Amino acid sequence: MLNWDDLKFFLAVSRAGSVRAAAEELKVNHATVSRRINSFENSLGQRLFERTSQGYVRTRLGDEIFNEAAYLEERLSNVERRIMGNDEQLSGEIRVTMPDLVAEELLLEGCALFCQQYPQVELDIVDSIKLLNLANREADVAFRIVKEPPEYLIGRKLAVLHRACYMAKKNLPLLKKEGWLEQQNWIGWTDKQRRPIGKIAKEYPRFSSKHKIANSKLQAIATRNGMGIGILPCFVGDRDPELVRIPPYTSEEKYDLWILSHPDLRKNAKIQTFVRFMTEYVHGNKGLLEGQEFIEP
Amino acid sequence: MLNWDDLKFFLAVSRAGSVRAAAEELKVNHATVSRRINSFENSLGQRLFERTSQGYVRTRLGDEIFNEAAYLEERLSNVERRIMGNDEQLSGEIRVTMPDLVAEELLLEGCALFCQQYPQVELDIVDSIKLLNLANREADVAFRIVKEPPEYLIGRKLAVLHRACYMAKKNLPLLKKEGWLEQQNWIGWTDKQRRPIGKIAKEYPRFSSKHKIANSKLQAIATRNGMGIGILPCFVGDRDPELVRIPPYTSEEKYDLWILSHPDLRKNAKIQTFVRFMTEYVHGNKGLLEGQEFIEP
DNA sequence: AACATGTGTTGCAAATACGCACCACTCATT
């Protein structure tokens, strides 16, 4: 039986005049187009195109089919419109979940831009520490900070999150005092993690730990107020005008930021548009996330 | 972008009312239909069918699409007809090659039926011992008697060919004479094979070999005329009214009959129709080929 | 003449779709 999709390829090549141009239009690799046209012709036992050095030109049979196929495509776009929602515009709801810190500092801005561009789409944003279950479809899209995402989800790594050590900017004059920095303390997270780990923490072996604040946002505020040295994500610290890194100003990569969705939604136009949009948005702010926007004093 | 082929599945399920029935119509596994419908709905973000215990029932959206899709299918048949029509005129020819013996005894009858049902197809039948090259399109379809076909071709095993030992029916009365059978001789093929090989030959260790006839058809005639005991394919011997098997009437499997074509033609409708037709035809005569139609006297 | 840019094809590894064999469930018949 005829493969309907083959006609789509036939039309694209017909109009574009070459395999490569058609491939771009169809957003697939040009080798795929080449092979599918060849396979289509084989299945018919007929040639639809003459191969010239400039590209593909329809044969007589190709011409005959072209008109019918073009008409079909036209009608098909009606179906598509009817399915995709009555407008060309995307509409409906997208449920998104994201960690509160990145949400506040960065992602919400991106979401706002998205809503501006697609006003019909309604975002249901859940800023939750708890990992919502994408498998159960509690959310359509998730931003997560992990090293490796679960393998049953699909998505991309958006950025490598860096962190660095910060102090309150208002204490900057004290830094010149000999021995002052050495007497400072970390701001602790929990009992177990009173001593920060990672290579960056080893730069300051003599720091002690004081306080316990198990929340990133509050850690930032505490640091801002001079309660100690905070290890904060660069996208928080570098952007905060009241914070400065301490010497030697280096940052350390810790986790990765991923955007994830369920494989079933891989072909869903609305979801994928959102994913692409946010991916691009975050890439635009990659420097901040990866701690490259800090300028040494 | 919409996958046009998904509509084909949508239509089939729509009409058949269940995944399994649609699968049969589409000649694919029902799991495939199930998964494609689910994936289609996921890509739309909307349901096209309600799942009931009796099967799939269209939703309101499904109804809307159904009309458009049904119309598209109708128009699509124009394309198909046009291609087929063109196919008839330009290359409405299938080149088939087959061994002469099976051709005469069985396959040609099937070909005749095929031509009757598809009068627009012209068969170019080459009954040749020499193996034509399917890769060079010297033939589109080949019937071959082998144990294992070359792996660069695709096809199916049609039957296991059996052979048995025959004598002229007119000599049947002599069989009652004590010791007559033991004095008979094989009809030889070539020098090297003057003594037949295989387990069936061992049943008659005392037979000598006489004559040399290197052609199956002529061997049959020779046997018919009482020149000796012939080892013949069952589809020749069992069907010949002038031949009978000798005791203990057993048959032995020797080669397999295959129908083969080039992978490039895997999707060629004409070829595949022919292959399917002939496969079915030969299956209908399987008993004869496999020597099960002989009734012991 | 060398080069860049256009064309389509092909080998190979990875992604994807498929068929098979099973399962769970519903419903009608025994």
Added chain:
DNA sequence: AATGAGTGGTGCGTATTTGCAACACATGTT
């Protein structure tokens, strides 16, 4: 109840399809 014939769903091994990258060839430019 027990059975059988429907329904759809799922895990797994395999077959097909795809993308990538490297080609080979033609054409126009430097």
